[in-house]
Amino acid sequence: MSIDSGNPIIHYAKKFLNSSSGNGSSPQTQIMTLAIAVDNNRDPTAK
Incomplete structure (x- = not known):
């Protein structure tokens, strides 16, 4: 798969990464x- 701005997956990834x-x-x-x-082999959900 090429990285093409017309690709719907790339479109949604950019939309996700640009949202807060x-x-x-x-x-x-x-x-x-x-x-x-x-x-670092650490659980990121651990408090």
């Missing part, structure tokens, strides 16, 4: 936090 979430963290921040936590 209800908890004050942007989706980009949430994904980076998750990726770092997984990379």
Whole structure:
């Protein structure tokens, strides 16, 4: 699959990443936090 702006999957991914979430963290921040936590073998949902 090529990365094409006409591709509906890419359209919805961009829409998701450009929207803000209800908890004050942007989706980009949430994904980076998750990726770092997984990379460090830590449960990102643990308090």
